[in-house]
Amino acid sequence: MTEPLKLYHGTNSAHEFWQDETANWIILRCHQETCWSVIQNRAHRLQTNDHLRHYGWSDSADEAVKKLSVLAELSRDFEYQMIGDKYHLVAPFST
Numbered sequence: 001m002t003e004p005l006k007l008y009h010g011t012n013s014a015h016e017f018w019q020d021e022t023a024n025w026i027i028l029r030c031h032q033e034t035c036w037s038v039i040q041n042r043a044h045r046l047q048t049n050d051h052l053r054h055y056g057w058s059d060s061a062d063e064a065v066k067k068l069s070v071l072a073e074l075s076r077d078f079e080y081q082m083i084g085d086k087y088h089l090v091a092p093f094s095t
Helices: 062-063
Strands: 005-011 015-019 026-028 035-043 052-058 071-084 085-089
Touching: 005 026, 005 085, 015 062, 015 071, 026 062, 035 062, 062 071
Parallel strands: 005 071
Antiparallel strands: 005 015, 015 026, 026 035, 035 052, 071 085
16 A cells, blocks of 8 residues: 655745645645645646646645645644755654
């Protein structure tokens, strides 16, 4: 059986997002919005500006992950944090 693709949580000043390690699959929402957008980033495969494929909107990140055309799951094992000028996957801070 194939292992599901893991999407990890992150946030910035404008968006909350879930993204896989290659940034190929992204689920995001603006902080003030309630719905999530499901996006495939095909920039690494296409040499055009038309590299984003939108899979629709969902009311939750859990619902959005089901719209991906791959087996995927949301994971809190790691999270994206800005370090310097790039996002890196790090172990989540625990208290």
